Amino acid sequence: MSVKIDAVAKGSAGYKKGIRPGDTLVSLNGHEIFDVLDYRFFGTADDVYVKLINSKGKLKEKHIRRLQDVDDLGLDFNTYLMDKKQRCRNKCIFCFVDQMPPGMRKSLYFKDDDSRLSFFFGNYITLTAISEREVQRIIDMHISPINISVHTMNPALRVKMMGNSHSGDALSIIDRFSDAGIKMNTQLVLCKGINDGEELRFSLDELSKRYPEVQSIAAVPVGLTAYRDGLYPLEPYDEQSAGEVLDIIAEFNAHFEYFNGFRLCYPADEFFIKAGRPMPEADYYGSFSQLENGVGMWALLKQSFTDALAALDAGVSFPHGRKIFIATGEAAFPLLCELSDQLKEKFPACDITVVKIINRFFGETVTVSGLLTGKDLIAQIQDIIPRGSYLLLTSAMIKSDGEKVFLDDITVADVERQLGVTVVINGETDGSALLHNILGT
Numbered sequence: 001m002s003v004k005i006d007a008v009a010k011g012s013a014g015y016k017k018g019i020r021p022g023d024t025l026v027s028l029n030g031h032e033i034f035d036v037l038d039y040r041f042f043g044t045a046d047d048v049y050v051k052l053i054n055s056k057g058k059l060k061e062k063h064i065r066r067l068q069d070v071d072d073l074g075l076d077f078n079t080y081l082m083d084k085k086q087r088c089r090n091k092c093i094f095c096f097v098d099q100m101p102p103g104m105r106k107s108l109y110f111k112d113d114d115s116r117l118s119f120f121f122g123n124y125i126t127l128t129a130i131s132e133r134e135v136q137r138i139i140d141m142h143i144s145p146i147n148i149s150v151h152t153m154n155p156a157l158r159v160k161m162m163g164n165s166h167s168g169d170a171l172s173i174i175d176r177f178s179d180a181g182i183k184m185n186t187q188l189v190l191c192k193g194i195n196d197g198e199e200l201r202f203s204l205d206e207l208s209k210r211y212p213e214v215q216s217i218a219a220v221p222v223g224l225t226a227y228r229d230g231l232y233p234l235e236p237y238d239e240q241s242a243g244e245v246l247d248i249i250a251e252f253n254a255h256f257e258y259f260n261g262f263r264l265c266y267p268a269d270e271f272f273i274k275a276g277r278p279m280p281e282a283d284y285y286g287s288f289s290q291l292e293n294g295v296g297m298w299a300l301l302k303q304s305f306t307d308a309l310a311a312l313d314a315g316v317s318f319p320h321g322r323k324i325f326i327a328t329g330e331a332a333f334p335l336l337c338e339l340s341d342q343l344k345e346k347f348p349a350c351d352i353t354v355v356k357i358i359n360r361f362f363g364e365t366v367t368v369s370g371l372l373t374g375k376d377l378i379a380q381i382q383d384i385i386p387r388g389s390y391l392l393l394t395s396a397m398i399k400s401d402g403e404k405v406f407l408d409d410i411t412v413a414d415v416e417r418q419l420g421v422t423v424v425i426n427g428e429t430d431g432s433a434l435l436h437n438i439l440g441t
Contacts, residue, residue, distance in 0.1 A: 005076070009076070012072060014075050015074055019052065049063055091162070092151075094234060099228055099231065101361070104409075124149040127170040135176065150186045152195040153203040186217050187218040190245060192222075196244070216289040219271070225362040239276055246267055270331060279302075282299040282302070301428070304429065322440060326355065327355045328369050331367040374410025377406070387421065404425070
């Protein structure tokens with residue numbers, strides 16, 4: 001395997017050694033390069049031997065001394081991964097992509113199941129698309145942690161839920177990782193009446209046997225949109241069923257914590273909301289190992305906001321005439337109202353309005369802010385927000401800092417132009433930034 005070099009930064013170590021765009025990278029320090037993991041792992045030595053085939057088809061070897069970092073080579077490739085993303089091979093009964101309406105950008109319909117994205121970006125993988133070479137590479141490189149979508153430790157039930165005859169056998173990879181000391185964060189997407197109840201108890205017990213390599217478990221309720229025609233019949237969790245899940249997890253955690261001193265399983269915030277139970281405080285979540293999964297975000301945002309408010313300089317005042325609107329999904333609406341009230345107690349002059357945006361696009365059962373569209377936002381706030389106001393949104397709503405677009409390709413600039421407001425993007429759990437964005441400090 002070899003990878004074509006797309007660009008070489010002028011002045012970089014690679015450029016100085018004569019490496020040019022169009023050359024093909026064959027190996028680093030004698031190790032064949034397949035993708036970004038190989039590249040970054042084998043390019044970390046102080047002295048690097050680069051074998052490549054130049055644009056004329058000649059095999060060349062370059063010796064680069066005292067390399068600080070593989071990035072100093074200055075090589076760039078056609079894609080970040082240096083090859084194609086691995087596509088998911090499952091047909092899960094709860095797949096969110098299958099519930100997407102037509103007409104959206106193509107990237108939203110791509111189902112990835114790539115171990116490299118797990119390592120670099122925290123994506124969860126099912127282990128059904130991973131090759132033997134990749135499994136062994138993770139073990140040999142000791143890549144940790146790996147995020148794994150388990151869903152159930154019952155092999156037969158896993159096959160049923162994931163629509164893949166190999167998905168039950170793939171659970172054995174968890175044991176291989178465990179034996180090799182690879183740390184794992186795991187998740188269970190719970191479907192009412194299918195992998196909760198006694199099946200949940202079984203999965204929690206089995207995963208706990210792989211501790212300490214299994215270092216956390218997230219239990220997340222299945223997300224259901226309005227576009228489920230022809231799909232497996234699933235029911236949303238209600239107050240009673242969500243409460244039953246919380247009770248099972250609390251019972252498991254109490255037993256595990258008695259012997260190990262901490263909790264292993266963390267229910268998603270949505271379970272507490274649906275069950276009508278108080279959200280845990282920040283110390284419940286330990287090191288927030290499942291934050292990438294959205295677990296504990298409520299508590300962390302609340303704690304960081306409260307701490308920042310308590311530490312605020314007494315001389316700070318709310319700017320006269322500054323109107324602040326915070327638009328959020330239904331799930332986070334009560335929390336942001338609570339934080340707004342805390343701020344108004346300290347600064348009575350604060351002009352803050354929290355607006356709940358209902359998800360008309362995906363359906364009202366979808367309550368998280370990260371799945372709101374620009375169209376829903378504009379339609380529901382345009383008659384409320386005066387021109388010249390500041391509109392605070394969570395970063396979960398937009399694609400990235402580089403591409404400030406919503407799921408429906410409406411841009412932040414579109415929102416500002418149509419509403420005549422200034423949009424401020426706030427980190428999902430950064431309560432300190434939220435406070436200072438409100439105050440304009």
